[in-house]
Amino acid sequence: MPADATPPSARPVGETAHGGPPVATTRPGQLVVIDAAVGIGWGTPAEVALRVGVARTDDVVVRSESLRIGDQLLTPTVDEHGESLALIRTTGEQCWIAYRAEVELAERPPSVPLTLRERLEFTAPSRYCPSDVTAGFASSTFGTSDPGAAIDAVTAWVHDHTAYEIGSSQVTTTAVETLASAAGVCRDFAHLTICLLRGLGVPARYVAVYAPGLRPQDFHALVEAHDGERWRLVDPTGLADPLFAVRICTGRDGADVPFMAVLSGSAPVTDVIVDAGING
Numbered sequence: 001m002p003a004d005a006t007p008p009s010a011r012p013v014g015e016t017a018h019g020g021p022p023v024a025t026t027r028p029g030q031l032v033v034i035d036a037a038v039g040i041g042w043g044t045p046a047e048v049a050l051r052v053g054v055a056r057t058d059d060v061v062v063r064s065e066s067l068r069i070g071d072q073l074l075t076p077t078v079d080e081h082g083e084s085l086a087l088i089r090t091t092g093e094q095c096w097i098a099y100r101a102e103v104e105l106a107e108r109p110p111s112v113p114l115t116l117r118e119r120l121e122f123t124a125p126s127r128y129c130p131s132d133v134t135a136g137f138a139s140s141t142f143g144t145s146d147p148g149a150a151i152d153a154v155t156a157w158v159h160d161h162t163a164y165e166i167g168s169s170q171v172t173t174t175a176v177e178t179l180a181s182a183a184g185v186c187r188d189f190a191h192l193t194i195c196l197l198r199g200l201g202v203p204a205r206y207v208a209v210y211a212p213g214l215r216p217q218d219f220h221a222l223v224e225a226h227d228g229e230r231w232r233l234v235d236p237t238g239l240a241d242p243l244f245a246v247r248i249c250t251g252r253d254g255a256d257v258p259f260m261a262v263l264s265g266s267a268p269v270t271d272v273i274v275d276a277g278i279n280g
Contacts, residue, residue, distance in 0.1 A: 027243050030105045031063070031279040034210050034246065036219075038097045038260060039271030046090045046265025050076075051208070051257060052099045052219075053084025055247040059108045065101040083249045090267050102279075103246055112230045114203060122203035122226075126252035128174050128191045131198035137179075138199030147202045148227040151234060154196045155223070158189055158236040171254075187254050189236040190221040194253065197225050207233065208248040208257045210276035211240035217274045219259050224250065244278065 036052050053076050054062055067074045069088055076086040088097065125132045141157070144150045161182060168183040175195035178188040190206055197204035204225040211220040222242055224231045233242035251257040260269065 027059075027105045028107045030244065032103045032105060032210070032212055032244065032246055032276060033279045034099070034101045034103065035273070035275040036099045036210075037271070037273040038269060039273075040090060040095050040097065041268045041270040042092065042094055043090070043266035043268055044092045046092070046267040047263040048088045048090060048267050049261045049263055050086040050088055050097065051083065051249050051259050051261075052097075053086070053248070054101050054103055054210070055084065055249060056082035057247055059106045060246060061104040061106060063102040063104055066099070068098045070095050081250070087263075090265070092265070094270075105244065105246070108230075110230060112226075114226045114228075118226070119203050121252065122205045123198050123201055124252075125198070127255045128253040129195040129198060130174060130176055131195045133176055134179065134195050135199035138196045142196070142200060144200065146228075147225070148232075150197060150200050150202050151225045151227055151232060154193055154200070155234045155236045158193045158196070159238050162189055162192065162236070164189070164237055164239070186218075186221040186235075186237050186239070190223050191253055193223045193234070193236045194225075197223075202226065205250055206253045206257060207245075207250050208259065209240075209245040210248065210274070211235075211246075212244045212277045214240040214276075217276065218272065219248070219274060220245070221254065246276065 053067065054060060056078055067076055067086055074086055076084040078084055142150060142153050144153060163183040164185065165183045166185055168181065169185060169188050173188055175191040178184045178192045194204040194206060202225055204223055207222045207224045209220050209222050214220055220240055222233050222235050222245055224233050233245060235242050249257040
């Protein structure tokens with residue numbers, strides 16, 4: 001086994017150093033320490049796009065950050081949305097990709113106007129959120145025209161009517177299938193919530209985050225919906241507190257924000273280790 005195939009952490013997958021829910025009650029000034037590692041198995045030389053870096057937004061300050069493949073230090077780029085992207089070239093051998101960051105949380109803005117482009121983009125159907133199909137169900141079930149009330153009602157309904165079951169869905173599962181099966185993982189909870197909100201005319205989008213207190217730790221999916229004054233983060237799974245979530249990237253649904261995309265060649269993921277917690 002090559003030297004760079006040595007795991008960057010001795011903790012088992014899913015076990016965290018910071019474990020348990022955040023004990024803080026306010027966001028500003030909290031320091032979140034993030035460690036993430038992706039194990040790549042034997043394959044062929046490949047080009048891999050990686051989205052594991054913290055997004056540069058007004059509500060975080062990145063104090064330190066590093067991204068490595070084996071012993072090689074990488075320099076991600078930050079796009080026009082503040083999201084971190086890295087192009088990695090693998091050799092086909094086993095290796096580990098490791099990310100570490102220390103992030104200070106800041107207050108989220110109390111008011112964020114909704115642009116017309118955002119309204120169009122995030123109320124339209126998307127690959128995993130066919131809101132045109134579920135609009136009738138959403139209207140008859142919730143029947144509310146107030147965006148804030150709709151966000152609360154849909155989030156609570158999805159939480160109460162969907163079982164969190166690992167292995168109950170696939171990467172291709174749509175919100176309609178989740179509605180029918182009444183089971184899924186965080187990705188499915190997010191897709192169903194987004195789909196129903198869009199069916200009510202409420203702009204909603206998918207947010208990949210690091211979530212302190214999540215058990216077991218993993219890349220986590222939240223929903224961000226506009227209540228008429230600002231974007232609100234909610235977690236229909238109820239497994240994490242959105243107050244302390246650290247954004248990685250945002251999209252229409254999960255198709256827009258995979259933590260890793262193989263552009264050419266073969267680079268199978270064998271392990272994912274995530275550890276995010278409030279320091280102290």
